[in-house]
Every structure is written in C-alpha cells, then in structure tokens.
Amino acid sequence: WLWRVSSAIAINMEAEETYLKGCFIFTPKVFEDSRGYFFESFNIATFKSLTGVFVDFVQDNQSLSSKGVLRGLHFQTGEYKQAKLVRTIKGSVLDVCVDLRKESKTYRQYFSIVLDDKKHQQLFIPRGFAHGFVALENNTIINYMCDNYYNKSAESGIIYNDKTLNIDWKLDNSELILSEKDKELPKFENLLP
Numbered sequence: 457w458l459w460r461v462s463s464a465i466a467i468n469m470e471a472e473e474t475y476l477k478g479c480f481i482f483t484p485k486v487f488e489d490s491r492g493y494f495f496e497s498f499n500i501a502t503f504k505s506l507t508g509v510f511v512d513f514v515q516d517n518q519s520l521s522s523k524g525v526l527r528g529l530h531f532q533t534g535e536y537k538q539a540k541l542v543r544t545i546k547g548s549v550l551d552v553c554v555d556l557r558k559e560s561k562t563y564r565q566y567f568s569i570v571l572d573d574k575k576h577q578q579l580f581i582p583r584g585f586a587h588g589f590v591a592l593e594n595n596t597i598i599n600y601m602c603d604n605y606y607n608k609s610a611e612s613g614i615i616y617n618d619k620t621l622n623i624d625w626k627l628d629n630s631e632l633i634l635s636e637k638d639k640e641l642p643k644f645e646n647l648l649p
Contacts (some may be wrong), residue, residue, distance in 0.1 A: 482580065509580075522591060551598075552588050
C-alpha cells in the first residue's frame with residue numbers, strides 16, 4: 457500500500473502529545489444537529505499530518521465490559537510489539553498506558569485519560585508500551601486498532617496494582633473485576649529484560 461498525504465486535506469481532528477513521547481490524544485471535530493452527530497474517527501493522511509508518524513493498522517478489536525472490569529496491563533514483545541489507537545464507542549473507561557522503552561526519559565511512567573462517548577477522544581499508544589483500561593460504566597464498548605497482529609507466544613503483562621507504577625484506577629479495589637489470567641500477571645520488577 458502506498459499512502460499519500462494530500463496538501464488539501466481537511467483537518468477535522470486536533471492532536472496533543474502527552475508527556476510520554478509519541479503518545480497522542482486526538483479530539484475530533486464533531487458535527488451535530490437534530491438528527492445526531494458525525495465525526496471522522498480516523499484518516500491516515502490526517503494522522504500522519506498531525507503526528508509525523510505513519511502507522512499501518514492491521515487488526516481492529518472491540519470489547520464490551522461491565523463497570524469495574526479491568527483489562528490489563530498487556531503488551532506484546534519483540535517483533536510483535538503493537539501500537540494502538542483506542543477509543544470508547546459507548547460508556548467510559550479510564551485508559552492507561554505505561555512506557556516500557558528503557559531508553560526513554562519517561563521509562564516506567566504512566567499516562568491515564570478518561571475516554572468516553574461524549575468527547576469521542578482517542579489515545580494513540582506507540583509500540584513499547586503496556587496498555588490497560590477499566591470500565592467506569594456498565595455496557596462500555598471500547599475499540600482499538602493495532603498495527604501488528606496478536607501473537608499468543610509474544611503476549612506479556614504487568615499486574616494492575618504494581619507498587620512501583622502506583623496507578624490510580626479511579627475505582628475502589630473492591631469494585632475491580634479481573635480475569636484469572638490478569639490476576640496472575642507479574643510485577644514490573646519481575647519482567648524479563
């Protein structure tokens with residue numbers, strides 16, 4: 457595929473880089489009237505124009521979660537690392553990404569944002585990050601595009617309540633619902649080099 461950025465593209469999106477280099481918040485221009493709303497959720501030319509980054513998304517994932525469901529913190533290793541563009545279609549989540557790039561000035565730091573179906577913001581997470589989210593409402597639907605395919609042999613993660621990361625998940629621990637697999641994820645200090 458050959459993608460070209462037109463000099464005449466209409467930018468219907470704003471992008472703001474977070475304090476984690478390469479991690480961006482996108483806010484779309486939403487066109488609303490009595491019928492409802494419309495917005496452009498992704499445009500490769502706009503994305504590249506705003507970030508200077510080219511991504512080739514190859515997989516699109518969607519999940520439904522009840523309030524308190526926490527999924528994460530997940531990542532893939534080696535050649536299977538993934539960049540993700542995350543958005544909430546219905547409800548709201550606290551979305552969290554952790555910088556795992558050892559050469560980065562923000563290594564071991566995390567960024568979090570509430571993504572909901574009102575602002576329609578999206579979070580772009582580059583390769584080299586762990587990712588997780590917790591649903592803040594029942595029947596929350598989240599969607600994320602990935603630039604690499606899922607590979608079971610490359611999957612890894614960090615326990616959500618890791619003491620060195622000290623993530624504030626915005627809900628009481630008693631409200632959190634995790635899979636058995638996510639309850640067994642290792643601490644940050646126990647990750648393989």
